[in-house]
Amino acid sequence: MAVKLTEKTAEQLYGIDGITLYTAQAGIKKPDQNDLTLIDIAAGSTVGAVFTTNRFCAAPVRVAKSHLFNEDGVRALIINTGNANAGTGEQGRQDALAVCAAAAGWAGCLPNQVLPFSTGVILEPLPADKIIAALPKMQPAFWDVAARAIMTTDTVPKAASREGKVGEKHTVRATGIAKGSGMIHPNMATMLAFIATDAKVSQPVLQLMTQEIADETFNTITVDGDTSTNDSFVIIATGKNSQSEIDNITDPRYAQLKELLCSLALELAQAIVRDGEGATKFITIEVQNAKTRDEARQAAYAVARSPLVKTAFFASDPNLGRLLAAIGYAGIADLDTGLVEMYLDDILVAEHGGRAASYTEAQGQAVMAKDEITVRIKLHRGQAAATVYTCDLSHGYVSINADYRS
Amino acid sequence: MAVKLTEKTAEQLYGIDGITLYTAQAGIKKPDQNDLTLIDIAAGSTVGAVFTTNRFCAAPVRVAKSHLFNEDGVRALIINTGNANAGTGEQGRQDALAVCAAAAGWAGCLPNQVLPFSTGVILEPLPADKIIAALPKMQPAFWDVAARAIMTTDTVPKAASREGKVGEKHTVRATGIAKGSGMIHPNMATMLAFIATDAKVSQPVLQLMTQEIADETFNTITVDGDTSTNDSFVIIATGKNSQSEIDNITDPRYAQLKELLCSLALELAQAIVRDGEGATKFITIEVQNAKTRDEARQAAYAVARSPLVKTAFFASDPNLGRLLAAIGYAGIADLDTGLVEMYLDDILVAEHGGRAASYTEAQGQAVMAKDEITVRIKLHRGQAAATVYTCDLSHGYVSINADYRS
Numbered sequence: 001m002a003v004k005l006t007e008k009t010a011e012q013l014y015g016i017d018g019i020t021l022y023t024a025q026a027g028i029k030k031p032d033q034n035d036l037t038l039i040d041i042a043a044g045s046t047v048g049a050v051f052t053t054n055r056f057c058a059a060p061v062r063v064a065k066s067h068l069f070n071e072d073g074v075r076a077l078i079i080n081t082g083n084a085n086a087g088t089g090e091q092g093r094q095d096a097l098a099v100c101a102a103a104a105g106w107a108g109c110l111p112n113q114v115l116p117f118s119t120g121v122i123l124e125p126l127p128a129d130k131i132i133a134a135l136p137k138m139q140p141a142f143w144d145v146a147a148r149a150i151m152t153t154d155t156v157p158k159a160a161s162r163e164g165k166v167g168e169k170h171t172v173r174a175t176g177i178a179k180g181s182g183m184i185h186p187n188m189a190t191m192l193a194f195i196a197t198d199a200k201v202s203q204p205v206l207q208l209m210t211q212e213i214a215d216e217t218f219n220t221i222t223v224d225g226d227t228s229t230n231d232s233f234v235i236i237a238t239g240k241n242s243q244s245e246i247d248n249i250t251d252p253r254y255a256q257l258k259e260l261l262c263s264l265a266l267e268l269a270q271a272i273v274r275d276g277e278g279a280t281k282f283i284t285i286e287v288q289n290a291k292t293r294d295e296a297r298q299a300a301y302a303v304a305r306s307p308l309v310k311t312a313f314f315a316s317d318p319n320l321g322r323l324l325a326a327i328g329y330a331g332i333a334d335l336d337t338g339l340v341e342m343y344l345d346d347i348l349v350a351e352h353g354g355r356a357a358s359y360t361e362a363q364g365q366a367v368m369a370k371d372e373i374t375v376r377i378k379l380h381r382g383q384a385a386a387t388v389y390t391c392d393l394s395h396g397y398v399s400i401n402a403d404y405r406s
Numbered sequence: 407m408a409v410k411l412t413e414k415t416a417e418q419l420y421g422i423d424g425i426t427l428y429t430a431q432a433g434i435k436k437p438d439q440n441d442l443t444l445i446d447i448a449a450g451s452t453v454g455a456v457f458t459t460n461r462f463c464a465a466p467v468r469v470a471k472s473h474l475f476n477e478d479g480v481r482a483l484i485i486n487t488g489n490a491n492a493g494t495g496e497q498g499r500q501d502a503l504a505v506c507a508a509a510a511g512w513a514g515c516l517p518n519q520v521l522p523f524s525t526g527v528i529l530e531p532l533p534a535d536k537i538i539a540a541l542p543k544m545q546p547a548f549w550d551v552a553a554r555a556i557m558t559t560d561t562v563p564k565a566a567s568r569e570g571k572v573g574e575k576h577t578v579r580a581t582g583i584a585k586g587s588g589m590i591h592p593n594m595a596t597m598l599a600f601i602a603t604d605a606k607v608s609q610p611v612l613q614l615m616t617q618e619i620a621d622e623t624f625n626t627i628t629v630d631g632d633t634s635t636n637d638s639f640v641i642i643a644t645g646k647n648s649q650s651e652i653d654n655i656t657d658p659r660y661a662q663l664k665e666l667l668c669s670l671a672l673e674l675a676q677a678i679v680r681d682g683e684g685a686t687k688f689i690t691i692e693v694q695n696a697k698t699r700d701e702a703r704q705a706a707y708a709v710a711r712s713p714l715v716k717t718a719f720f721a722s723d724p725n726l727g728r729l730l731a732a733i734g735y736a737g738i739a740d741l742d743t744g745l746v747e748m749y750l751d752d753i754l755v756a757e758h759g760g761r762a763a764s765y766t767e768a769q770g771q772a773v774m775a776k777d778e779i780t781v782r783i784k785l786h787r788g789q790a791a792a793t794v795y796t797c798d799l800s801h802g803y804v805s806i807n808a809d810y811r812s
Contacts, residue, residue, distance in 0.1 A: 055741040056734030056759075087730045089744075089760030122727020123761050224713040229731045307713070307799075308632045308807055315808035321528020324493045325635045328462030335461040338495075353462075354495030355529050393713075395804050401714055402721035 002156045003282040003371055003391065005274040013143045014161040014173045016196040018042035018238025023141040023149040026134035028127055029082030029120060034149035036134050037141075039077040039194060040107055045238040046203040047074040048210030049115070052231035059085045059092030059126075060116040061230060063100065067112045069203075075109035077234065078116050078131075079192065081152050081179075085118040085126040086229035095128040102132040117192055119152055119179065119230050147177040150192055153400055154181045158271040164260045167253045170243045172199045174261055178268040181223070181277050193218060193233045193268055199257050200239030202247035209249075209258050210235045217265035220297075221389045222304050223276035224397070235261065273389045278396025281313050284374040288385045295332055296386035299377065302330035303388075310393030313373065318364025320349050327377060339380040345373060408562045409688040409777050409797065411680040419549045420567040420579045422602040424448035424644025429547040429555040432540035434533055435488030435526065440555035442540050443547075445483040445600060446513055451644040452609040453480040454616030455521070458637035465491045465498030465532075466522040467636060469506065473518045475609075481515035483600065483640065484522050484537075487558050487585075491524040491532040492635035501534040508538040523598055525558055525585065525636050553583040556598055559806060560587045564677040570666045573659045576649045578605045580667055584674040587629070587683050599624060599639045599674055605663050606645030608653035615655075615664050616641045623671035626703075627795045628710050629682035641667065679795045684802025687719050690780040694791045701738055702792035705783065708736035709794075716799030719779065724770025726755050733783060745786040751779060 020040040028035045041047070049068050051061045068074065078099055085092045100114040107114070118126065141149070147157035158178045166172040176195030201209065214233050239245065246253050274282050285304050290296035303309055306326040312319040323342060328335070342350040344367045349359050367373060426446040434441045447453070455474050457467045474480065484505055491498045506520040513520070524532065547555070553563035564584045572578040582601030607615065620639050645651065652659050680688050691710050696702035709715055712732040718725040729748060734741070748756040750773045755765050773779060 054731060054734035055736075055738065056730045056743050084727070087727045087756060087760055089758050092760065121725070122731060123756065124727070125761075226712050226714045226728070226731065226735070229727075229734060306632050307803070311804055311807035314804065317808065319527070321490070321493045321530075321635075322632070324462045325460060325528060325632065328460035328635060329632070330461075332461065337462050350493060350529065352495050354493055354498060355531075393804060395801050397713070398717055398720065398799060398801050398804060401717035402723065 002275040003279050005156045005271055007157050008144060008159045010142050010144045012161065013159055014163065014175050015142070016173060016175050016238060017198045017240035018045055019196045019236065021141045021143065021146045022138035023145055024134045024138040026080065026130045028080055028130055034145070035081045036131060036138070037079040037146050037149045038103060038107070038138055041075050041236055042238050042240065043073070043075065045073065045236055046201055046206045047234060047236050048203070048206035049232060049234040050211055050214045052229060054229045056087060056229050058118060058230045059088055059096045060118045061232060062093060063096040064115040064117065064232065067100070067115055070112045072110060072113055074115055075113040076103055076107040077194065078103040078114055079150055080118050080131055081150060082120040083118060083124060083126050084120045084122045084230050087123040088125055092126060095126040098128045099131050102135055106135045115234070117232050119192055122229060143175050143177055150177060150179040152179060152181070153277055154179050154275050156275050158268055158275065160264050160267040162260050162264045166199055166256045166260065167243055170241055172197055172241055172257060172260060174264050176264050176268050178272060180272040181275050193265065195234070195261060195264060196236040196238065197261060198239070198241040199237050200241070200243050200245045201237040201257070202245050205247055205249060205254065206235060206237050209254070209261070213258060213262050213265050216262055217269040220387060221269050221273045222301060223273060223391060270389055273391050276391035277400045278394040279391035280371065280394050281392040282372045283313055283390050283392065285388045285390065286374060286376045286385065287379065288376065289378045289380050289382060290384040290386070291382040293384045293386050296384050297388065299327055299330040299332060299379065300386050300388035302326045303375065304390035307393055313368070313392035314394045316368040318344070318361060318368045320344065320364060323375060324350055335379070341378040341380070343376040408681040409685050411562045411677055413563050414550060414565045416548050416550045418567065419565055420569065420581050421548070422579060422581050422644060423604045423646035424451055425602045425642065427547045427549065427552045428544035429551055430540045430544040432486065432536045434486055434536055440551070441487045442537060442544070443485040443552050443555045444509060444513070444544060447481050447642055448644050448646065449479070449481065451479065451642055452607055452612045453640060453642050454609070454612035455638060455640040456617055456620045458635060460635045462493060462635050464524060464636045465494055465502045466524045467638060468499060469502040470521040470523065470638065473506070473521055476518045478516060478519055480521055481519040482509055482513040484509040484520055485556055485598065486524050486537055487556060488526040489524060489530060489532050490526045490528045490636050493529040494531055498532060501532040504534045505537050508541055512541045521640070523638050525598055528635060549581050549583055556583060556585040558585060558587065559683055560585050560681050562681050564674055564681065566670050566673040568666050568670045572605055572662045572666065573649055576647055578603055578647055578663060578666060580670050582670050582674050584678060586678040587681050599671070601640070601667060601670060602642040602644065603667065604645070604647040605643050606647065606649050606651045607643040607663070608651050611653055611655060611660065612641060612643050615660070615667070619664065619668050619671050622668055623675040626793060627675050627679045628707060629679060629797060676795055679797050682797035683806045684800040685797035686777065686800050687798040688778045689719055689796050689798065691794045691796065692780060692782045692791065693785065694782065695784045695786050695788060696790045697788035699790045699792050702790050703794065705733055705736040705738060705785065706792050706794035708732045709781065710796035713799055719774070719798035720800045722774040724750070724767065724774045726750065726770060729781065730756055741785065747784040747786070749782040
């Protein structure tokens, strides 16, 4: 029951010159569904990537990090669902390397030019043999098919495209896919997201841009506050649109391209929240007039992570004291609660440390009945702001996570 | 459906010399139930108290803090349920002061000798008139009746007693009550807990002891990670057992009394978790061999707060990778995951960064089927340890909090 999220058709997505996609059924967890995806990348492309900060990061994350900066360039991404290859120790690393070697043989590149990605259950050995056996069976696929092949508990495939001017004469295209629904509280990037563009960008500049975009998009969402072991966000720049390379962040095209990719990444990040496990509402928490951006984000996350706030949204109940309580425990030691203003959409709910005189329960109920709601909190301490996206906490969340492995 | 928690009868609780309890029906939220409690304290008693660190702390918390150290001593506690008087601004403070004044008139003391406590819905004005009108109707009550009168979403009243030697010849008695079920993630003390003892302790020493006990008991529990606006924990020492005053922490009786009261407070704190909203399981998270106690507690809380971990416990599903993931994102930047060992009760689940070779799914299932489970995590970084208590996340939690105001 995703919140206002529909599957994109192939016609709504751009092909990206220099990228070929393949999918297959490896039978890792369930039969008769694609669970293996390979993204073949043309020579000369550059790749930027950011990964989870979870200390129990998965074996493929460790391997992908070590392969990312190899001097021959990245030529393929291999992605499986059904098993995260996390909490699998040294055997997990060997399995990830074996998958890279087999994918390299198939793609005609070196093993260290392959980045592996896995998502699914943690603490179970990766069935690398099934993946390797499935490689020869892969079929070419378009982005819509790949978006479906990387899903786990997702109910809607997540894909998006953008086209825009970068530089005076050139049109740049970008297409991305993402998966994620639970264990969503990114601290680098969330679960798996892959964006490809035909722009030409040097690797160090693309790496920086990837980090900046992750911080503004995937790092602003939370479903359940659980940071995954496998979060990975990758941007591929194939350079096929014949522009000169963007090799400097002061190049005006850097900002143009970043804006275009940021818009795409934000759509994918929000799609993950809209499809958050059990989600019935899409909630935007904006904190304004904070002293620092970190402080603003801290307050926004306190509200966004609170189970009491999330169940109130699920119930469509304007039990808004729960939001004030969350702001109060967000850890801003010298917060003057008398200055805090809180709005639900455009309705002023709280000010001067209490309920606004103008607020009525009927106003609150009207907003809470919607399936997209914005909470705006003004701290009146400075000029910084942050926005965080989340969903409600429903019976669906409990059911999905109590049943996930069965 | 509290986990192994039954109501104490009057016979299981000690009266404390110097304490008289009263309850009444003020009709604050629901008719026909006691929602007002007054604890009358004999002259010469000392009182220690700790309060929530939530910046949106309730009006009664602010007033209680300002009355606690008055030079004439605290003579009464007045406690209402049904309304938290939090997020109520200046009017909330006036209401709390009016209740203190009325209670002082009834108890024959000064208004600043009364500490007010409120619990219930946030962001709604306190019906102080109803409380004041109910004071003359109060009836003497015993601890079991008072334990029931301070309940909100609690399903079982929480009370306990202890008796023990403090000093060579003297027997000390202590009885306490607590309430709390949701919005439980104390950062001083949780919700409301009141302990009275007949020991004689100077105010500064009692205040320090109260802080130390809170840190070892109420500050180690979490139900939903939400720190309340109204958390308060009070210890009253009436001094009626005719010992000389404990006025120094080096007095050997300090440690004896602290141990006795700590044991009592821990039973009450655990009772809150056992009665956690929707709880079907009582979970103990022990983190050992950490570098510091803060680090150990940080890791324990990451596991205890994770919705994914909590739903796995609810499902009795040994989906134990979720616990490793939580340890991984607990924020210990230099954690060597290869050294981490995790046990479920006495079963070694994970070591060397992966699943233990000896572990079987059947072992995990056998432990997960229990209603009391201990998770032991050894970080192998140092000598510090911490224990945290929590419960699972069930459909009951969502139902209770989605329906709470209706």
